[in-house]
Amino acid sequence: MGSLTISNVTKTFGSTEVLKGINIDIADGEFLILVGPSGCGKSTLMNTIAGLEDVSSGQLLLANEDVTDRSPKDRDIAMVFQSYALYPTMNVARNISFGLEMRGVPKAERDRKVEEVSTLLQINHLLDRKPSQLSGGQRQRVAMGRALARSPRVYLFDEPLSNLDAKLRVEMRTEIKKLHKRLGTTIVYVTHDQIEAMTLADRIAVMKDGLVQQLGTPNEIYDDPANQFVAGFMGSPPMNFVPCEVAEDGSIAIRNRGAVVSLKVPQSDHLKGQDVRKVILGLRPEMITEPKPERSGEWIVNMTMDFDVTEPMGADTIAIGEWNDVEVLARLSPEAGLSAGENTSVQVDLSKACLFDPKSGERVR
Amino acid sequence: MAIGRIGIYALLLAFAAVYLMPLYVMVMTSLKDIEEIRQGNLLSLPESPTFYAWVKAWGSACTGSECEGLAPFFFNSIRIVVPAVLISTLIGALNGYVLAKWKFRGSELLFGALLFGCFIPFQVILLPMARLLATLGLANTVTGLVLVHVIYGIAFTTLFFRNFYVSVPNELVKAAQLDGANFFQIFRHIFLPISVPIFTVTIIWQFTQIWNDFLFGVVYSGPGTQPITVALNNLVNTSVGGKEYNVDMAAALIAALPTLVVYVLAGKYFVRGLTAGAVKG
Ligand SMILES: Nc1ncnc2c1ncn2[C@@H]1O[C@H](COP(=O)(O)OP(=O)(O)OP(=O)(O)O)[C@@H](O)[C@H]1O
Numbered sequence: 088m089g090s091l092t093i094s095n096v097t098k099t100f101g102s103t104e105v106l107k108g109i110n111i112d113i114a115d116g117e118f119l120i121l122v123g124p125s126g127c128g129k130s131t132l133m134n135t136i137a138g139l140e141d142v143s144s145g146q147l148l149l150a151n152e153d154v155t156d157r158s159p160k161d162r163d164i165a166m167v168f169q170s171y172a173l174y175p176t177m178n179v180a181r182n183i184s185f186g187l188e189m190r191g192v193p194k195a196e197r198d199r200k201v202e203e204v205s206t207l208l209q210i211n212h213l214l215d216r217k218p219s220q221l222s223g224g225q226r227q228r229v230a231m232g233r234a235l236a237r238s239p240r241v242y243l244f245d246e247p248l249s250n251l252d253a254k255l256r257v258e259m260r261t262e263i264k265k266l267h268k269r270l271g272t273t274i275v276y277v278t279h280d281q282i283e284a285m286t287l288a289d290r291i292a293v294m295k296d297g298l299v300q301q302l303g304t305p306n307e308i309y310d311d312p313a314n315q316f317v318a319g320f321m322g323s324p325p326m327n328f329v330p331c332e333v334a335e336d337g338s339i340a341i342r343n344r345g346a347v348v349s350l351k352v353p354q355s356d357h358l359k360g361q362d363v364r365k366v367i368l369g370l371r372p373e374m375i376t377e378p379k380p381e382r383s384g385e386w387i388v389n390m391t392m393d394f395d396v397t398e399p400m401g402a403d404t405i406a407i408g409e410w411n412d413v414e415v416l417a418r419l420s421p422e423a424g425l426s427a428g429e430n431t432s433v434q435v436d437l438s439k440a441c442l443f444d445p446k447s448g449e450r451v452r
Numbered sequence: 453m454a455i456g457r458i459g460i461y462a463l464l465l466a467f468a469a470v471y472l473m474p475l476y477v478m479v480m481t482s483l484k485d486i487e488e489i490r491q492g493n494l495l496s497l498p499e500s501p502t503f504y505a506w507v508k509a510w511g512s513a514c515t516g517s518e519c520e521g522l523a524p525f526f527f528n529s530i531r532i533v534v535p536a537v538l539i540s541t542l543i544g545a546l547n548g549y550v551l552a553k554w555k556f557r558g559s560e561l562l563f564g565a566l567l568f569g570c571f572i573p574f575q576v577i578l579l580p581m582a583r584l585l586a587t588l589g590l591a592n593t594v595t596g597l598v599l600v601h602v603i604y605g606i607a608f609t610t611l612f613f614r615n616f617y618v619s620v621p622n623e624l625v626k627a628a629q630l631d632g633a634n635f636f637q638i639f640r641h642i643f644l645p646i647s648v649p650i651f652t653v654t655i656i657w658q659f660t661q662i663w664n665d666f667l668f669g670v671v672y673s674g675p676g677t678q679p680i681t682v683a684l685n686n687l688v689n690t691s692v693g694g695k696e697y698n699v700d701m702a703a704a705l706i707a708a709l710p711t712l713v714v715y716v717l718a719g720k721y722f723v724r725g726l727t728a729g730a731v732k733g
């Protein structure tokens with residue numbers, strides 16, 4: 088009913104190509120998160136899905152019907168705009184119900200919907216106010232309410248929670264998740280918040296410069312990034328990237344201040360026969376921890392590191408050291424009581440280590 | 453600081469006095485009788501104020517061969533100005549809405565061409581327009597004058613509305629489109645309610661322009677359709693016996709009054725329009 092197929096969609100403004108061929112298949116009822124650096128074309132893609140911008144080439148299918156040339160109002164899509172776009176002369180209640188009014192929904196039904204949505208979004212005390220009398224976060228929730236009042240085939244949310252305080256954001260995130268469970272409507276959702284992306288998404292599409300870099304489940308994106316860009320974009324603090332030499336036997340060499348350590352990684356066997364001399368080792372900070380004696384295995388290595396700085400973050404402590412002259416972050420448990428200093432014992436888990444080609448940034452497997 | 457303030461106010465008062473002086477002289481002269489005017493004291497208050505001149509200017513002064521005062525012409529002007537202002541403003545609002553929010557291939561060019569219309573001097577279109585009105589059978593009619601003023605005014609009204617609507621975020625149109633509103637519904641529900649200030653400005657502008665117009669009025673009107681400006685001119689130029697300055701002044705004031713009234717009334721709505729969103733609609 089609400090499946091969405093984006094096929095080879097490009098969009099050019101004048102001479103700048105903003106979308107360079109987007110292909111995404113979104114299943115009915117799926118929650119798809121779009122992430123990517125500012126200016127990569129997320130909002131533009133949302134606009135083309137909604138029909139507010141014409142595509143330059145390519146095709147859009149909604150429920151297997153070609154809607155590429157259909158007007159926005161006939162696509163049955165509701166959208167929350169990044170800039171809210173509330174109607175300035177209408178009060179909150181009318182802002183929320185305007186879409187229903189235009190679609191000929193009777194007054195009583197509209198009032199019921201306004202009541203329901205405003206309760207969900209905790210804005211029922213604001214119904215008589217004009218947008219200019221609301222705070223940024225309140226406006227954002229009204230914008231959400233306007234979309235939620237309708238029951239479209241697809242919801243498009245462009246950074247709908249970016250202006251809320253931390254507590255409200257968590258609450259709203261949960262509400263959205265529950266709502267999605269309950270309604271089962273297809274959602275495309277743009278966010279810059281990693282936690283939002285990881286917790287809400289069925290799948291995540293990582294975009295850069297108008298191209299989808301990777302499309303996959305949160306775990307695939309996190310554990311098995313397609314390239315160095317995706318690996319560095321998702322995760323906070325970000326993945327460590329260490330340029331390394333590859334030895335004859337496929338192991339990689341790390342200079343930890345003075346001492347050189349040779350590490351065998353899962354890709355080593357495969358690398359052995361190949362003519363790859365330089366790679367970039369990608370290792371998430373949580374893979375470098377205090378020694379945990381109960382853990383052992385082929386890819387668990389115990390070694391020492393010199394930490395220049397430690398940054399307590401509450402749940403864990405980030406310690407900063409150096410491998411091959413680049414900064415490396417380790418994520419330690421505060422209970423381990425490790426502090427900055429030389430020759431600290433750490434345990435490195437290489438089972439999820441990624442290798443990247445230094446030139447192209449693509450994965451070396 | 454305080455001295456600077458006093459200086460500024462003194463200067464402003466002086467300027468105001470200079471600007472108001474002619475009005476003062478007109479009002480005073482219109483309230484005097486002709487004997488008192490002959491004594492030549494322009495600035496003095498009338499010794500025994502009389503509305504004789506006003507009554508005559510309104511009802512019985514001669515404007516050429518007939519002597520019915522300005523009254524019939526005043527209503528001619530109303531019949532020309534009201535439809536011309538409303539139609540040109542409404543067309544300007546729709547034009548501006550399209551040119552600002554529904555751009556199409558060549559819309560910028562069209563806007564440029566319309567803008568050019570603001571700079572065409574009246575004289576240039578006198579002859580072609582006369583031909584057009586004759587062809588349409590509208591020569592010497594009120595409808596013809598309304599048409600002329602509407603056509604001439606569209607360039608200005610479109611400019612006003614287009615520039616006002618350009619500053620309205622495109623997302624509002626997009627949101628309304630997704631909400632299922634069509635072209636006219638978006639105009640009616642989203643754009644009209646925010647347009648009070650620009651409507652006020654445009655109406656004041658158009659009203660003043662058309663009410664004060666003399667050239668079109670004198671060229672395209674017939675004996676029964678002359679606007680008040682033309683009648684005023686005729687009144688002043690018709691002298692039966694001696695020149696009655698008090699009647700001339702009263703007539704000029706009558707001709708100018710509606711524009712003043714519009715400024716006062718609409719000025720209030722202007723402020724109201726600006727504050728409506730902030731307080732409560
Ligand atoms: N109407 C337009 N005309 C020209 N260029 C545009 C237009 N709209 C967007 N762009 C350009 O397209 C690029 C992508 O913009 P877009 O708004 O889609 O980015 P985004 O990924 O949503 O960024 P953000 O995370 O900051 O919201 C930007 O470089 C922007 O300047």
Ligand SMILES: [Mg+2]
Pocket residue numbers: 129130131169245
């Ligand atoms: Mg955006």
